[in-house]
Amino acid sequence: MDILYLLIPLSAVLVLLILGIFAWATYSGQFEDVEVEGRRILASEPDGVDDHQSGFSTPGKQSADVSGIRNPS
Numbered sequence: 565m566d567i568l569y570l571l572i573p574l575s576a577v578l579v580l581l582i583l584g585i586f587a588w589a590t591y592s593g594q595f596e597d598v599e600v601e602g603r604r605i606l607a608s609e610p611d612g613v614d615d616h617q618s619g620f621s622t623p624g625k626q627s628a629d630v631s632g633i634r635n636p637s
Contacts, residue, residue, distance in 0.1 A: 589595065
């Protein structure tokens with residue numbers, strides 16, 4: 565029964581902390597216009613693969629020289 569004297573105030577503090585964080589996020593603009601980001605992701609063109617990721621070089625650019633890299637094993 566004595567543990568309730570500790571748990572009830574701790575739970576009240578936790579609820580107030582969660583409400584405070586939610587209020588801060590609401591008033592700082594975290595939840596404004598969330599639909600735009602979903603539409604932006606669906607409408608945008610996918611990013612191309614960078615030269616160093618694809619393994620192919622494009623004309624005018626040189627690919628990295630990996631011949632000097634040794635396998636440590």
